[in-house]
Structures are given as C-alpha cells and as structure tokens.
Amino acid sequence: MRAGLAVTLAVVVAAIPAAGAVAAEERADAGRVEAYLAQVRNNPQRLHAFLQDLPKGGDLHTHLSGAVSTETLIRLGASGGQCINVVTFVAAAGPCVAGQRAAADAETDQAFRTQVIAAWSMEGFQPGQGESGHDHFFNTFGKFGSITGVPANRPEMLAQVIDKAARQNELYMESMLTRQGSLVSALAQRVTFDPAAPDFTAMLAQVLAGDDLDRIVAAARAETDVDEAAVHSLLRCGTPVAAKGCAMTVRYLNQVSRNSAPNVVFTQMVYGFELATADQRTVGLNMVQPEDGAVSLRDYSLHMRMLNYLRGIYPAGHISLHAGELVPGLVPDADLRFHIREAVLIGQAERIGHGVDIRYEDDWPSTMRIMARRGIAAEIQLTSNEQILGVSGRDHPFPTYRALGVPTVLNTDDEGVSRSDLTGDYQRAVTTYHLTYRDLKQISRAALEHAFLDAATRQTLLHQLELMFKAFEHQYGSVAA
Numbered sequence: 001m002r003a004g005l006a007v008t009l010a011v012v013v014a015a016i017p018a019a020g021a022v023a024a025e026e027r028a029d030a031g032r033v034e035a036y037l038a039q040v041r042n043n044p045q046r047l048h049a050f051l052q053d054l055p056k057g058g059d060l061h062t063h064l065s066g067a068v069s070t071e072t073l074i075r076l077g078a079s080g081g082q083c084i085n086v087v088t089f090v091a092a093a094g095p096c097v098a099g100q101r102a103a104a105d106a107e108t109d110q111a112f113r114t115q116v117i118a119a120w121s122m123e124g125f126q127p128g129q130g131e132s133g134h135d136h137f138f139n140t141f142g143k144f145g146s147i148t149g150v151p152a153n154r155p156e157m158l159a160q161v162i163d164k165a166a167r168q169n170e171l172y173m174e175s176m177l178t179r180q181g182s183l184v185s186a187l188a189q190r191v192t193f194d195p196a197a198p199d200f201t202a203m204l205a206q207v208l209a210g211d212d213l214d215r216i217v218a219a220a221r222a223e224t225d226v227d228e229a230a231v232h233s234l235l236r237c238g239t240p241v242a243a244k245g246c247a248m249t250v251r252y253l254n255q256v257s258r259n260s261a262p263n264v265v266f267t268q269m270v271y272g273f274e275l276a277t278a279d280q281r282t283v284g285l286n287m288v289q290p291e292d293g294a295v296s297l298r299d300y301s302l303h304m305r306m307l308n309y310l311r312g313i314y315p316a317g318h319i320s321l322h323a324g325e326l327v328p329g330l331v332p333d334a335d336l337r338f339h340i341r342e343a344v345l346i347g348q349a350e351r352i353g354h355g356v357d358i359r360y361e362d363d364w365p366s367t368m369r370i371m372a373r374r375g376i377a378a379e380i381q382l383t384s385n386e387q388i389l390g391v392s393g394r395d396h397p398f399p400t401y402r403a404l405g406v407p408t409v410l411n412t413d414d415e416g417v418s419r420s421d422l423t424g425d426y427q428r429a430v431t432t433y434h435l436t437y438r439d440l441k442q443i444s445r446a447a448l449e450h451a452f453l454d455a456a457t458r459q460t461l462l463h464q465l466e467l468m469f470k471a472f473e474h475q476y477g478s479v480a481a
Contacts, residue, residue, distance in 0.1 A: 029477030055468035057447030058172030066414025077103030089119035155230030163245030188267035276317035283452035284318030304347035325354035336360040372405035384413035
C-alpha cells in the first residue's frame, strides 16, 4: 500500500471531475474505506499497514530524550566514547574503568546489545521481576542521560524522531526538550522562595533583574538555529534525496522539572514563557518528571498557582500539563482527587497530558464538561499508560473523554523507551475501542486543531491533511471496491 500512496496529490486531484461528482465520489470512497477497515480490523498485519498509511495530524506529546530510538542512543554513545556500567547499565563519559564496557561494544556484541536495550527501554520487560513498569520506565532516563544530555547529539536525535514521524504520514510535532538548562538552574539560585508567604511578584523581579535571562534566551535561540540547520543537513533537505522528515512542521515545548525546588521551577517557567515570546518555534511549556514524585506531590498546587500568576504576565505562551498520570496505590488517595481539575482551573492548561485518574477525582464529570466547553484537549498515550500505570482497556478513560465531548488526541509520549510508534497507538485504539474510520479522521484532525500554532500555519496544515485524506481514500477506496 505504500507504493499506492506514493501517487502524488496533484495526480489524484487532476483525476477528479466537477464539484458535485467530486463530493459524491469522495463520500463513496470514504464509505469504502470504512468497509475496508471493518474487513481488516481483526487482521493485525493488514490493519497495521492501513494505519501506517493513515494521514495523522501529528504528535503533541513527545519527549525528545525518550522518543529517540535506543539503537540511536547506542550509536551516539559509541561515537562519543561513552562507557556503560555492566551491572547498572548507566552510561557515562569515558575513559572506561573497571566495571564498565565501551558503548561501542553494544554495536558489535549482540548479547551486550540486548542487555543494554532491555535496560534502556521497555523491550522484553515483564512486571514482577523486582521492578515495576513505572520504575523501569522512569529509571531508563538516568541510564542514558549522559548521552541525551550532550547538546551536540540533539540534531541526530531530532532528525531520527522527525523522520520516523514523517514516514508514518504525520504532519506536525511538538517536541518537549530543555535548552540551556544549566544556565537557567544557575539563574534560579538568586531567586528567593518563602514557603510561608510566596511572593511571585518579587520572585519574578529577581529572575528578570539585569540581562542574564535575556542572554540565556538569546543562547537558546542560537542553539535552536544550530540544531535546525544540522537537522536540515542530516535529512538532506533541499536535495533530490531529501528524507520525508523535511516536510514535517516542528515546534518545541520547554520542559519545567516539577521535582525541583520551588525557586528552580518558577525560574524555568519564566524562562519558558520568555523563550516562547522571543522565538515562535518554542510555543509554550510543560511540566515533566514523575507526577508521583515526593516534591511534585508536595508542590502540585503551588505549581498551579505559579502558572496562574505567570499567565497574567505572559498571555501568549501556551501551557500543556501532565496531570492525572496516576493510579490508586501509586500515591495517597487524596492526590487522586484534584490534579486534573487544578491544572484546568488554576494552572490554565490548554491541553492535559495523560489524565488517567480523572474518574477518581472529585466531581470529575464537571471537569470533563469544562474541558469540552473550553476545547481543552486530552493527550492520550495508550502504550505508555499501560506500561507505566498498568491501565488499559475499559480501565482507561479514553472512551469516557470522547463520550463527554472532550477533544482527544493520540500521542506517543516516549516511543523510544516504549519501543512503539504513533501507528501502534492508533492500532491499540482501533482494536481496543472499536474506532471507525470517521473516528480516526476526527482524532487526526484534532491534533492540528489543538496544536499550539498560529492560525495561518494551522490552516495550511489542515488543508494539507485534507488533501492527504483524499489521496488515502482514493487509494483504499479503490482497493475496497
């Protein structure tokens, strides 16, 4: 089917007759595609091929460090002379010492490579081996962090993730990453936080004093320029052999580390808003790290108040928040009762990431109705939710969000760690929740409708998506016929 979709949109459009006949034929094609989906729904291989070809608006919830493939991390570690502990599998800068092996060994020794992949991802992981899925998942980041934390590695990471997305017919991505993190943390040390009486105005003045933050923002913009130029080169953009990733539209969300001290969290938030104001490629911020962390739980409401205050200062920067990535037993029951609602009502979230524990929250139907009314989308990550939280099937609130009119978007989260992709999450959704072709189109469009884009770019991408759907329906409609 890949070859069929290689037919250019221009050829498809040129073959279409006058408007009335076009509409009738398009409806017929869509109906035949619906019938084709019904035929292949229980055939995993054919369903996967169909969903691989399906036009997908984009991925709004993806962390760069967790999205890059484990194989790419091994290659980057090898080329950078890194070493890997043979017991903990934690990577570190060379030269290697006793108890370590060169990362390059994982390129030539298959047994060692298998061990590294298992330690750095969910490949082959089985719960009940002395480590929960939650812990194994989050522990991977500390194992390969010395590789993903090297700024020079970022272009190759981005190029790999972007091209993989494009080859699944995605148009858009919002990648969560951190730029100039050490300088921002250093800046935060001059910010005073009084837990008895937090003064956000005074804290903001301390962050903005002098020109330090301006210089950090300028450095981040320059870093983005370098990264994007390198990605352009790696993907051979502008040449006859350009990779598919060259056609992707990519934006960035600045990460705020929610398990850091309050002065650091606040400074990172201010920096995220300042960067989004100065550079349209960074469209907003998101809070990362485990929501069940001790500091994150302690300071959750404080963080929401910080965002509420800063939203009044920075009306332009967008906010998407991890909220409700929790289940009973992971945290005290009291912490299951309010996170999503506070993210919406106080944190000013425009999208909610995960939202798994919504049905444990106080008055959750009211929260869902607010989300539906305000157009606050739920970013759904079916694969990672099962791996990290053990939530799937009827226990997952995905169908509940949809039933109450909350916009829903399927996303990957950390596809490198999960050993997954967006096609796989679409396939989980189809097989588990019996989605129709019409449902899939709605979810695909929602990714662009709720992307943090300017109006002109959004309309351009939505138009491109519709052309892709016409080509897709023409191809699969012909097969079904």
